[in-house]
Amino acid sequence: MDTPQEEAFDRLARLAAQLLDVPLTIMSLVDSERQFFKADFGLPSPFRESRQLPIDASLCRYTLEGDPIISGNAPADPFLKFHPSTGPWGIVALIVLPLINPEGHVLGTFCCIQPKVREWTEQDLTVMRELTASIMTEINLRNQIQKLKAEQNLRDTFVAALTHDLRTPLSVAKMSVQVLGKRHADLPGVQTSVARVSGSLDRAERMIQNLLDASRLQAGKRVSLEMTECDFHALTSQTLDELAALYPDRFVLKAQGLFKMRGDPLGLRRIVENLASNAAKYGAPGTPIEVLLSRDGRQLVLQVRNQGTPIPATDLQTIFEPFHRTVSATVSAQKGWGLGLPLVKGLAEAHGGKVRVTSSIEEGTCFTVTLPDEAGSFDISFLGMSRGA
Numbered sequence: 001m002d003t004p005q006e007e008a009f010d011r012l013a014r015l016a017a018q019l020l021d022v023p024l025t026i027m028s029l030v031d032s033e034r035q036f037f038k039a040d041f042g043l044p045s046p047f048r049e050s051r052q053l054p055i056d057a058s059l060c061r062y063t064l065e066g067d068p069i070i071s072g073n074a075p076a077d078p079f080l081k082f083h084p085s086t087g088p089w090g091i092v093a094l095i096v097l098p099l100i101n102p103e104g105h106v107l108g109t110f111c112c113i114q115p116k117v118r119e120w121t122e123q124d125l126t127v128m129r130e131l132t133a134s135i136m137t138e139i140n141l142r143n144q145i146q147k148l149k150a151e152q153n154l155r156d157t158f159v160a161a162l163t164h165d166l167r168t169p170l171s172v173a174k175m176s177v178q179v180l181g182k183r184h185a186d187l188p189g190v191q192t193s194v195a196r197v198s199g200s201l202d203r204a205e206r207m208i209q210n211l212l213d214a215s216r217l218q219a220g221k222r223v224s225l226e227m228t229e230c231d232f233h234a235l236t237s238q239t240l241d242e243l244a245a246l247y248p249d250r251f252v253l254k255a256q257g258l259f260k261m262r263g264d265p266l267g268l269r270r271i272v273e274n275l276a277s278n279a280a281k282y283g284a285p286g287t288p289i290e291v292l293l294s295r296d297g298r299q300l301v302l303q304v305r306n307q308g309t310p311i312p313a314t315d316l317q318t319i320f321e322p323f324h325r326t327v328s329a330t331v332s333a334q335k336g337w338g339l340g341l342p343l344v345k346g347l348a349e350a351h352g353g354k355v356r357v358t359s360s361i362e363e364g365t366c367f368t369v370t371l372p373d374e375a376g377s378f379d380i381s382f383l384g385m386s387r388g389a
Helices: 007-020 059-063 122-183 190-218 232-243 265-282 327-331 340-350
Strands: 024-030 034-041 052-054 069-071 093-100 106-114 228-231 251-255 260-263 289-296 299-306 354-360 364-372
Touching (some): 007 034, 007 106, 024 059, 059 069, 059 093, 059 106, 106 122, 190 265, 190 340, 228 232, 228 265, 232 260, 232 265, 232 299, 265 289, 265 299, 265 340, 340 354, 340 364
Antiparallel strands (some): 024 106, 034 052, 069 093, 093 106, 289 299, 354 364
């Protein structure tokens, strides 16, 4: 109600007038007090300026129960001839169809009016029904978009609050562990335990950051990178050493050449960590996980390969979508949010690179990340992360 006229609805009003050869068509919204003219073709003054009519003076009130009004000669119709709008408006033949939403509520009407007697054909009625359905499709899509935006805002607020509330106790725990390590540095095994606890807390912080970044990516927001010169080989080796505490004797790193590049060290670590931990969790138990580094011209190539049940072709099409989990991941004992692979894709693209996956019984599952060795600070937006891998 009271919104400006919009071409999407005016176009349908013009189309109805043209197809039915009538001088007046109106799309109306109604409430308990008035009829509001949202779109029209041929609406006369003063109604074109006021864009409203009291509901008691409106024919639309007869459709509030969901029934249409169809007449070829309103002045001769016992139901319509005494209505206050029939004479002043020059209404003789009319079709008035209710706009009904999926919940069954009547939002308004779509009508065409002819100032002379006319017998409406079945084709005329079909045209009006189809255009009315088009109006409701437009309205329903807009409602869905509004709901999605509200859900996105709620999710953003929830994720922001969650990450803030979780980071505080994690920071306190990490500081406490470090203090204990200093106080009891002379005791056997203390430093090893402190390192393991600190590493676990660091991984928890990265999980929180994954959640935050996944929410940003899904909302089309930016991932900021802190670009610097780094050694991708050293970063990969260090990340795998840390993961070895959780998955001992699983990772085999093979590197050929030098891997100096410009990139975000934390982002690169997160790429390796997510791919390697996924391979360990969902690959065949006890089998080695190959992590290969190589060069292809000015491109650095990271491959993470594991053996086990291949990923179904249907899942390969959607595996990089946020919060998506494959069927095998869903039924397995491994828990997850479906954030790791979307983040790998987002971080790779933020570096100007890309990621792809192949999976078969013979070759196993292999994720391949290709990165330029002189990646600039792209800091780009990911609109639903729909760009191809």
